[in-house]
Amino acid sequence: MNKSKRPFGKILMTLMIVFFYLPIVYMVVFSFNDGKSLTHFTGFSLRWYRHMLESQDMMEALYTTFSIALLATFISTVAGTIAAIGLSKSKKIIRNIMEQINNLPMMNPEIVTAIGFMLLFITFKVEKGYATMLLAHIAFCIPYVMLSVMPKIKQLDPNLADAAMDLGCTPWQALVKVIVPQITPGIVSGALIAFTMSVDDFIISYFVTGGGVKNLSIIVYTMSKRVNPSINAVSTLVVVIITVVLLAINLAPALAAKRGKKEVIVRRNRVIPLTMAAVAAIGIMFVVGLGSGGGDRPFEGQTLYLYNWGEYTGENIIGDFEEATGAKVVQENFDSNEQMYIKVANGESYDILVPSDYMIQRLIQEELLQKLDHSKLDCLDKLAEEVKGLPYDPGNEYSVPYFWGTVGIVYDTNKVTVKELEREGFGIFLNEKYKGDVYLYDSERDSFMMALKSLGYSMNTSDEREIQEAYEWLVQCVKTMDTEIVTDEIIDNMAQGRKALGLIYSGDATYVMDENEDMGYYMPESGTNIWSDAMVIPKNAKNPELAHAFINFASDYDGAYDNSSYVGYTSANQEVIDAIYGEGGDYEGISAYLPRTDNENDEVFEYNEETKKIMGDLWSRVKIAASNAD
Amino acid sequence: MMKRFSQLALPYIVWAVLMLVLPMGLIAVYSIMEQGNSIVPFSFTLEYYVKFFTDPDFLLILWRSLLIAVKTTVICLLLGYPAAYFIAKSKENVQNILILCITIPMWINMLVRTYAWIGLLSEGGLIQQILRVLGLGNGELLYTEGAVLLGMVYNFLPFMILQVQTSLSKMDNSLLEASSDLGANPVQTFRKVTLPLSLPGVINGITLVFLPAVSSFFIPKLLGGGQYFLIGNMIENQFITVGEWNFGSAVSMIMAVIMMLLMMAVRKVEIRNQGGKEE
Numbered sequence: 001m002n003k004s005k006r007p008f009g010k011i012l013m014t015l016m017i018v019f020f021y022l023p024i025v026y027m028v029v030f031s032f033n034d035g036k037s038l039t040h041f042t043g044f045s046l047r048w049y050r051h052m053l054e055s056q057d058m059m060e061a062l063y064t065t066f067s068i069a070l071l072a073t074f075i076s077t078v079a080g081t082i083a084a085i086g087l088s089k090s091k092k093i094i095r096n097i098m099e100q101i102n103n104l105p106m107m108n109p110e111i112v113t114a115i116g117f118m119l120l121f122i123t124f125k126v127e128k129g130y131a132t133m134l135l136a137h138i139a140f141c142i143p144y145v146m147l148s149v150m151p152k153i154k155q156l157d158p159n160l161a162d163a164a165m166d167l168g169c170t171p172w173q174a175l176v177k178v179i180v181p182q183i184t185p186g187i188v189s190g191a192l193i194a195f196t197m198s199v200d201d202f203i204i205s206y207f208v209t210g211g212g213v214k215n216l217s218i219i220v221y222t223m224s225k226r227v228n229p230s231i232n233a234v235s236t237l238v239v240v241i242i243t244v245v246l247l248a249i250n251l252a253p254a255l256a257a258k259r260g261k262k263e264v265i266v267r268r269n270r271v272i273p274l275t276m277a278a279v280a281a282i283g284i285m286f287v288v289g290l291g292s293g294g295g296d297r298p299f300e301g302q303t304l305y306l307y308n309w310g311e312y313t314g315e316n317i318i319g320d321f322e323e324a325t326g327a328k329v330v331q332e333n334f335d336s337n338e339q340m341y342i343k344v345a346n347g348e349s350y351d352i353l354v355p356s357d358y359m360i361q362r363l364i365q366e367e368l369l370q371k372l373d374h375s376k377l378d379c380l381d382k383l384a385e386e387v388k389g390l391p392y393d394p395g396n397e398y399s400v401p402y403f404w405g406t407v408g409i410v411y412d413t414n415k416v417t418v419k420e421l422e423r424e425g426f427g428i429f430l431n432e433k434y435k436g437d438v439y440l441y442d443s444e445r446d447s448f449m450m451a452l453k454s455l456g457y458s459m460n461t462s463d464e465r466e467i468q469e470a471y472e473w474l475v476q477c478v479k480t481m482d483t484e485i486v487t488d489e490i491i492d493n494m495a496q497g498r499k500a501l502g503l504i505y506s507g508d509a510t511y512v513m514d515e516n517e518d519m520g521y522y523m524p525e526s527g528t529n530i531w532s533d534a535m536v537i538p539k540n541a542k543n544p545e546l547a548h549a550f551i552n553f554a555s556d557y558d559g560a561y562d563n564s565s566y567v568g569y570t571s572a573n574q575e576v577i578d579a580i581y582g583e584g585g586d587y588e589g590i591s592a593y594l595p596r597t598d599n600e601n602d603e604v605f606e607y608n609e610e611t612k613k614i615m616g617d618l619w620s621r622v623k624i625a626a627s628n629a630d
Numbered sequence: 631m632m633k634r635f636s637q638l639a640l641p642y643i644v645w646a647v648l649m650l651v652l653p654m655g656l657i658a659v660y661s662i663m664e665q666g667n668s669i670v671p672f673s674f675t676l677e678y679y680v681k682f683f684t685d686p687d688f689l690l691i692l693w694r695s696l697l698i699a700v701k702t703t704v705i706c707l708l709l710g711y712p713a714a715y716f717i718a719k720s721k722e723n724v725q726n727i728l729i730l731c732i733t734i735p736m737w738i739n740m741l742v743r744t745y746a747w748i749g750l751l752s753e754g755g756l757i758q759q760i761l762r763v764l765g766l767g768n769g770e771l772l773y774t775e776g777a778v779l780l781g782m783v784y785n786f787l788p789f790m791i792l793q794v795q796t797s798l799s800k801m802d803n804s805l806l807e808a809s810s811d812l813g814a815n816p817v818q819t820f821r822k823v824t825l826p827l828s829l830p831g832v833i834n835g836i837t838l839v840f841l842p843a844v845s846s847f848f849i850p851k852l853l854g855g856g857q858y859f860l861i862g863n864m865i866e867n868q869f870i871t872v873g874e875w876n877f878g879s880a881v882s883m884i885m886a887v888i889m890m891l892l893m894m895a896v897r898k899v900e901i902r903n904q905g906g907k908e909e
Binding site for chain 2: 009016019024026040048083087089090091094105115118207220231234341342345399405442478620627
């Protein structure tokens with residue numbers, strides 16, 4: 001046999017290891033990057049690690065991930081082993097049926113299992129959060145444990161337990177002293193599989209969580225659109241932990257082998273890794289659990305559940321608010337009004353939401369909001385005139401504006417001239433000169449706004465013909481222009497000057513222009529959407545008192561300044577606008593920061609149930625058309 | 631006497647019915663009931679199934695999802711089998727190290743690893759620079775079908791390698807010796823002995839790659855961009871942003887049934903070739 005050299009195999013293996021580790025190494029390297037970019041290394045810094053340690057969200061996600069994994073592993077291993085022993089003595093038909101049932105989560109696409117759990121919890125009105133996540137994890141882990149325990153039980157001598165009991169053992173003793181030790185290898189490998197499945201799970205956790213409980217996967221999924229290198233730092237931390245644990249697992253038996261007899265090794269071999277894993281995980285939980293202070297402040301020990309857009313708060317405001325009030329803020333993020341609406345409409349409870357204009361109108365109509373207590377608010381007269389008493393909530397009875405702005409075109413001034421933009425308006429998105437060089441934004445209402453405005457219609461039209469025409473406009477755009485439909489990736493990509501044109505929110509354009517001087521922002525004469533996002537308190541809020549305090553805090557000069565200067569969106573506080581846009585301000589002279597107020601074609605979105613549904617449906621068809629056009 | 635132990639299974643039977651069977655039942659109920667996110671006034675309809683099967687766009691999405699999952703599985707098999715073979719034929723200590731090397735990435739969060747590819751593939755990123763230096767073009771990498779495929783292969787390849795490797799290393803080496811003693815050349819030995827004996831591992835590997843590949847929605851979303859839509863994204867979309875749970879449930883049911891049929895077909899192949907299977 002030719003066993004001496006197998007160059008092909010070696011080359012393949014080497015390439016494969018490079019392939020597996022390249023992204024991991026890349027991530028570790030960029031976790032030390034000084035800059036925000038994911039492609040250019042600008043210098044060594046620990047800034048993202050600091051950011052990570054300061055970010056409560058991330059530390060809690062680490063805690064959630066590992067505590068759920070440990071609990072789920074422990075419970076599912078014990079329960080799965082007991083169930084497997086029981087089933088092995090049950091009638092064959094029961095055993096077969098149970099095997100089929102256990103196959104459900106293993107043989108079904110994960111998303112189907114996930115939706116099943118979600119519907120289960122919602123149907124039986126179980127409040128989603130940590131407990132539901134744990135239950136779901138246990139439920140999908142047990143079948144894997146049983147799968148690896150079952151074969152070991154089958155290998156067992158069926159008379160073993162009888163013999164033990166004949167010799168005077170109680171059934172319990174027979175179980176613990178005789179059966180379990182015999183099947184330990186199966187139990188251990190089952191536990192390891194369960195741990196791996198749980199730590200790595202995203203899809204199921206994503207559908208069954210609530211109340212701001214997030215694991216690492218959910219954090220990555222909901223934050224990834226805006227570049228946030230602290231994800232790399234967290235990941236590096238996980239890499240280090242996992243590597244240490246795995247090395248310990250694999251080195252321990254080797255070390256033991258040098259010392260003791262074989263029998264000993266077998267035992268240690270099984271016990272040490274689990275102990276190591278447990279110690280490491282408990283260590284993490286301990287570290288993460290530290291760092292909560294005390295004192296007597298007005299809302300000491302209370303919790304504010306804030307449901308907000310991703311990356312929509314300043315760097316300090318949450319920490320400052322917690323410092324000032326003693327309350328803890330649990331923030332959950334959404335990336336569309338619709339996503340937020342579905343959760344709220346299905347009864348999940350938050351203290352503050354930050355939806356947009358038309359969505360607030362809908363929430364008011366459907367009686368999902370409570371009226372604000374104006375006697376508890378000191379912020380209303382600080383608001384800019386333009387955002388006071390907007391049509392969706394004329395007396396600000398329900399809402400206090402947070403950010404506002406316009407929608408427009410971000411363009412590379414080296415590639416696109418203002419003349420062209422003036423001539424074509426939003427129609428420039430159909431100009432094949434820019435084929436392959438445009439970003440669309442993944443938002444049904446703003447995409448339709450662009451198409452309707454370009455066609456000269458009102459963006460609030462309910463005329464089905466006009467909507468159909470706009471739909472065709474959009475389909476033509478995605479089919480002929482080789483567009484990319486993005487969300488917040490547009491910010492980083494346009495700041496790097498990667499495309500000529502993109503549909504963008506004014507606040508994001510502010511950030512882009514601040515980063516890259518070649519970028520411009522243009523609002524077509526045919527009109528655009530003047531939008532605003534405002535803080536509201538849902539009817540089922542658990543702590544409206546604290547919610548009012550937060551509204552005041554976020555509208556006050558310091559809080560609003562922190563938000564606006566960090567995020568780049570236009571503040572609702574007039575003084576802040578003046579400070580940031582004016583001389584010496586963070587965004588001095590950046591046109592996108594100041595929304596225009598003098599174009600009579602500009603409109604504010606209104607909620608219309610009928611057209612909203614039609615547009616939602618048509619927009620997913622536009623995306624499907626784009627997808628199928630590739 | 632042993633009957634007492636069978637009672638140990640009772641709590642789990644109750645639990646499994648509640649936590650595993652009932653959720654599937656709920657999806658089925660939602661999928662055949664008229665509008666609404668609560669099941670209390672129940673009225674029967676097949677509207678959502680009709681909606682799916684009469685719309686060429688939806689069928690195309692389903693087709694493309696199956697296609698990309700097949701591509702992923704084939705690539706994983708082509709890369710994974712030789713790798714597994716190489717590992718299985720290595721010395722035992724080398725084997726352990728190689729297996730460890732392949733397992734470690736699996737323990738690091740899947741999303742985190744996929745996220746790292748965004749930086750690698752994006753414009754001006756490392757991969758593009760390497761391609762540029764090698765003169766292999768300057769095209770876009772991120773937000774293409776190639777990127778989605780790469781992400782899937784990257785995430786699911788280890789499953790294939792480990793499954794195939796397990797079944798290869800269980801194989802009795804004396805069979806190979808016997809085969810060559812009887813005059814078979816290495817190619818014949820591989821085709822007639824090694825391959826059939828490793829089939830259970832291959833089939834397990836295919837299952838473990840194909841299933842998650844067909845329903846994945848975060849890989850297409852992260853690496854394919856908003857215009858890259860697969861059946862998993864469609865289901866997510868129905869539940870998370872559109873709010874049409876009934877339609878979403880119907881699509882889920884359709885997918886579950888298709889998967890079940892495919893898996894049954896695969897198992898058939900396995901049973902037919904069960905000759906060398908061991909417990």
